[in-house]
Amino acid sequence: xxxxxxxxTTYFQECAELLDGLNDRLTDLDEGxxxxxxxHAIFRAVHSIKGxxxxxxxxxxxxxxxxxxxxxxxxxDRRIGLDPEVLALWHRAADxxxxxxxxxxxxxxxxxxxxxxxxxxxxxxxxxxxPGTPSSPVQQPDNTAPDVAVSPVRYHIRFxxxxxxxxxxxEPQLIIRELKRLGEVTVxxxxxxLPDLAALEPEYAYLSWDIDIATTAPRQAVExxxxxxxxxxxxxxxxSDAGAAASHPGAEILAQQTTPGPVPQLAxxxxxxxxxxxxxxxxxxxxxQKVDRVVNLVxxxxxxxxxxxxxxxxxxxxxxxxxxxxxxxxSKHLRELQESVMAMRAQPVKSVFMRMPRLVRELAAQLGKExxxxxxxxxxxxxxxxxxxxxxxxxxxxxxxxxHGIELPAERQNLGKPxxxxxxxxxQHRSGRILIEIADDGHGIDRGKVLAKAESRGLIAAGAxxxxxxxxxLIFLPGFSxxxxxxxxxxxxxxxxxxxxxxxxxxGRVTVDSREGVGSRFILSLPLxxxxxxxxxxxxxxxxxxxxxxxxxxxxxxxxxxxxxxxxAGDVLAVRGEYVPLIYLHRAFGVPGAVSxxxxxxxxxxxxxxxxxxxxxxxxxxxxxxxxxxxxEANYDPIEGIxxxxxxxxxRVALILDIARLHDACGQIGSRPAACxxxxxxxxxxxxx
Numbered sequence: 183x184x185x186x187x188x189x190x191t192t193y194f195q196e197c198a199e200l201l202d203g204l205n206d207r208l209t210d211l212d213e214g215x216x217x218x219x220x221x222h223a224i225f226r227a228v229h230s231i232k233g234x235x236x237x238x239x240x241x242x243x244x245x246x247x248x249x250x251x252x253x254x255x256x257x258x259d260r261r262i263g264l265d266p267e268v269l270a271l272w273h274r275a276a277d278x279x280x281x282x283x284x285x286x287x288x289x290x291x292x293x294x295x296x297x298x299x300x301x302x303x304x305x306x307x308x309x310x311x312x313p314g315t316p317s318s319p320v321q322q323p324d325n326t327a328p329d330v331a332v333s334p335v336r337y338h339i340r341f342x343x344x345x346x347x348x349x350x351x352x353e354p355q356l357i358i359r360e361l362k363r364l365g366e367v368t369v370x371x372x373x374x375x376l377p378d379l380a381a382l383e384p385e386y387a388y389l390s391w392d393i394d395i396a397t398t399a400p401r402q403a404v405e406x407x408x409x410x411x412x413x414x415x416x417x418x419x420x421x422s423d424a425g426a427a428a429s430h431p432g433a434e435i436l437a438q439q440t441t442p443g444p445v446p447q448l449a450x451x452x453x454x455x456x457x458x459x460x461x462x463x464x465x466x467x468x469x470x471q472k473v474d475r476v477v478n479l480v481x482x483x484x485x486x487x488x489x490x491x492x493x494x495x496x497x498x499x500x501x502x503x504x505x506x507x508x509x510x511x512x513s514k515h516l517r518e519l520q521e522s523v524m525a526m527r528a529q530p531v532k533s534v535f536m537r538m539p540r541l542v543r544e545l546a547a548q549l550g551k552e553x554x555x556x557x558x559x560x561x562x563x564x565x566x567x568x569x570x571x572x573x574x575x576x577x578x579x580x581x582x583x584x585x586h587g588i589e590l591p592a593e594r595q596n597l598g599k600p601x602x603x604x605x606x607x608x609x610q611h612r613s614g615r616i617l618i619e620i621a622d623d624g625h626g627i628d629r630g631k632v633l634a635k636a637e638s639r640g641l642i643a644a645g646a647x648x649x650x651x652x653x654x655x656l657i658f659l660p661g662f663s664x665x666x667x668x669x670x671x672x673x674x675x676x677x678x679x680x681x682x683x684x685x686x687x688x689x690g691r692v693t694v695d696s697r698e699g700v701g702s703r704f705i706l707s708l709p710l711x712x713x714x715x716x717x718x719x720x721x722x723x724x725x726x727x728x729x730x731x732x733x734x735x736x737x738x739x740x741x742x743x744x745x746x747x748x749x750x751a752g753d754v755l756a757v758r759g760e761y762v763p764l765i766y767l768h769r770a771f772g773v774p775g776a777v778s779x780x781x782x783x784x785x786x787x788x789x790x791x792x793x794x795x796x797x798x799x800x801x802x803x804x805x806x807x808x809x810x811x812x813x814x815e816a817n818y819d820p821i822e823g824i825x826x827x828x829x830x831x832x833x834r835v836a837l838i839l840d841i842a843r844l845h846d847a848c849g850q851i852g853s854r855p856a857a858c859x860x861x862x863x864x865x866x867x868x869x870x871x
Contacts, residue, residue: 193234194287200227201280202536208276209539211269224272225254230410231279233352240286243279246297249304250275256308259363271307275300277540334365334396335421337404342372342390342416349385352411358393360407365397394422470566473526480516480523481810484714485829487516488807492831517808520714524565528710531609531618532560534572538580538607545584552602553588555580559609564616568708571688572618575681579620579704580605582678587624587702597699599623615690615732616710621703627696629653654694658682689825691790691842707842715811717838719804719830720786722767723776726836728809728828729798733788733841737803742781755785755797762787765844766799770823777801790842798839811838822847 204227210216232247253272256262278300285292339361343354361367372390376382397404401419408417487509494502494509539555546553588594588603595601606621629650636642636656660679685692690708709715717728718737744756745764754761764785768776777783777799785797809828814821814837825840 190238193238194283196234197231197283197287200231201276201283202532203227204276204279205536205539208269208273211264211272221254221258225251225258226410228254228279229356231283235283235286237349238286240282242292242297243282243286246275246279246282246301249301249308250279253304253308262307268307271300271303273540273543275304277544280540334398335401336394336396337401338420338422339393339395339404340390340416340418341393341408343387343411344414344416345383345386345388347387347411347414352414354387354389354391354411357407357411358391361393361395361404364399364403364407365395368394473523477523477527480520481714483516484520484808484810487513488809488829488831489833490831520808524714527566528563529566529569530561530563531569531572531616534569534576535560535607535609537573538576541577541580542584542605545581546588549584550590551584551588552591553584554602554604556604556606557608558606562609562611562616564609564708564710568616568688568710571684572708575684575692575706576607576618576620578678578681580607583620583622583624583702587622587626589625611710616708618706618708619703620706621701623701626698626700626702627654627657627694628698632656651694654696657694658692686843689840691846715809715838717807717809718786719807719836720767720784720798720800721802721804722771722800723773725771725773726804726830726834727767727800728807728836728838729786729788730825730838730841731806733790735787735789735795737784737786739783740780740785742779745780753780755780757787760795762795762797764797764799768799770844770847788841790845794845796841796845809836809838 204224207216207220207224207227210220228247228251232244232251235243235247250272253262253268253275257264257268262268278297282292282297341354341357343352347354358367358369370392372392373388375388375390377388382388395404401421404419408415411417490509491513494506497506499506535557538557542553542555583605588605589597589599591601594603604623606619608619610617632653633642633648633656636653636659637644637646641656641659642648658678658681682692685706685708688708690706693705693707694702695705696702716731718731718734720727720729738757740755740757745753746756746761747753753764755764764780766778767773768778780797780799783799783801784803785799786803787795787797789795807828807830809830811826812828814824814827821837823840823844824837825843826838827835828838830836
């Protein structure tokens with residue numbers, strides 16, 4: 183990849199960040215959370231995308247962004263109002279801008295005339311503001327103290343761009359135009375750096391400027407106009423009228439800035455807090471493939487460290503104490519390295535969540551419904567590999583909530599609900615996993631309709647009496663749909679089964695909680711990372727299994743009197759007044775020679791989805807392990823109740839249990855011998871539970 187391609191890649195990465203920020207700010211405007219900076223931030227995002235696009239010759243992108251920023255500029259001047267129609271237009275423009283950027287990134291040509299109608303609407307909004315429209319619901323900052331006359335402060339600015347400024351898509355003329363918004367400006371161009379015509383490079387910035395401005399705005403407002411060019415110019419800002427400066431509302435700030443300096447120094451000095459300034463976060467862009475390579479290497483180190491620890495454990499303690507201590511220290515440092523590498527891969531789910539408001543807006547308009555998407559926990563971090571697989575499940579669940587959950591406005595009002603429905607999309611950490619919730623306040627799952635459709639399709643026996651949970655789970659069957667007709671939104675039954683399949687492929691699960699007339703809630707429970715986990719090694723016969731440490735509540739050797747059989751269901755264990763279903767792993771996976779009496783073995787009580795508890799009957803505990811997760815599906819057939827495999831220090835393969843799927847496969851009450859028959863050892867033949 184040459185330098186030009188590197189610059190282009192960096193530009194598109196910045197575009198993604200700018201578009202995320204643009205949508206965030208537009209949402210702030212919609213929900214009344216905006217402040218005086220919001221419109222400026224929106225304008226800067228569009229302008230920055232336009233500037234970079236011009237540098238790379240993306241003419242259609244530049245033309246559209248120019249029409250968009252023209253309207254934004256008028257709104258900043260309070261020359262057009264921010265009524266709902268204008269905000270809706272801005273949302274559509276932001277969506278279209280995102281599509282044009284994506285097309286430029288992929289090299290695909292978007293349809294001819296794709297943006298023409300939006301450009302026309304933007305120009306209409308810019309040329310025909312409604313008279314008498316309220317200037318803006320956004321509260322502009324008040325830079326003057328009440329009832330106090332403020333004299334303008336005069337500043338002299340020496341602005342000398344570096345030769346390469348134009349190549350970074352920065353335009354000095356725009357900065358000067360912005361200065362004029364703050365007060366009276368006098369500009370004198372300095373042409374001393376202009377070379378002879380024969381030596382002139384058309385892409386170089388040769389001119390410098392001496393600028394005088396008289397403004398009542400604080401000095402910080404002047405400095406902020408130069409923040410995008412701080413590294414591309416030589417800049418000094420001096421208060422040329424000390425007397426007026428002393429009476430200015432920001433005088434206490436100006437007094438600290440008697441020595442002119444470059445913008446970064448001025449910005450640091452202009453904070454309004456007396457405490458130490460918060461250090462700036464420094465970051466670098468790294469190719470994801472390089473990070474993945476490091477993750478893989480750390481995984482191999484973990485395996486090799488386990489083998490070395492196994493060898494050290496076989497040695498007498500007094501034979502090589504230095505070697506054993508060194509291995510323990512190495513293990514400690516390796517764990518810290520692993521945690522640091524995993525933190526590098528962790529990303530906020532915001533990158534996926536921010537795509538969803540557009541989906542809700544467009545689909546609600548298509549269905550003639552009104553819906554408001556509330557997003558919480560978007561800063562919750564999860565492994566990048568998991569994030570990449572979240573888009574499809576979330577898209578299907580949100581479409582389902584709008585199409586089948588949220589009612590039409592008139593119907594909602596008849597039911598005593600607000601005309602606009604609410605959908606909640608949230609994320610949080612719990613018990614070493616991430617829970618993602620999609621909830622709506624619609625009419626919930628019509629269980630009667632679901633049951634009738636399932637009976638008509640032969641998915642359930644006629645006259646059966648399934649529980650509410652079993653009925654709710656029918657919607658995840660392939661080809662199942664309650665839609666009366668097929669449309670481009672639903673009706674083919676290919677949505678919810680995709681959700682469950684994709685989530686299970688990530689080692690997660692989906693649960694449903696629905697109340698008719700109140701709404702539905704879908705919860706995705708996902709692992710934080712797919713690479714390394716902490717687990718407890720347990721022995722079952724001659725086999726070893728890994729139980730994820732985050733699922734374990736306790737382990738114990740029960741008394742025989744505390745084990746109670748349930749006819750046709752299995753055994754339960756009485757623990758401190760509660761009954762915990764038992765799953766015999768040797769029955770579930772067909773392992774011969776294992777302990778079958780829980781009172782002679784160990785019961786590991788585990789938790790799935792933060793609510794359900796089950797007891798795993800094993801022979802013994804072998805100790806805690808940090809294991810590298812290897813995919814079963816990529817190397818073998820899928821196995822119910824197994825989430826992956828790992829290589830132990832002895833070189834043997836151990837299977838990693840998926841507690842939630844194991845619970846589902848062996849029944850809701852306990853391990854049913856009829857459902858979990860004796861079979862050959864799992865490593866030789868998959869047990870079909």
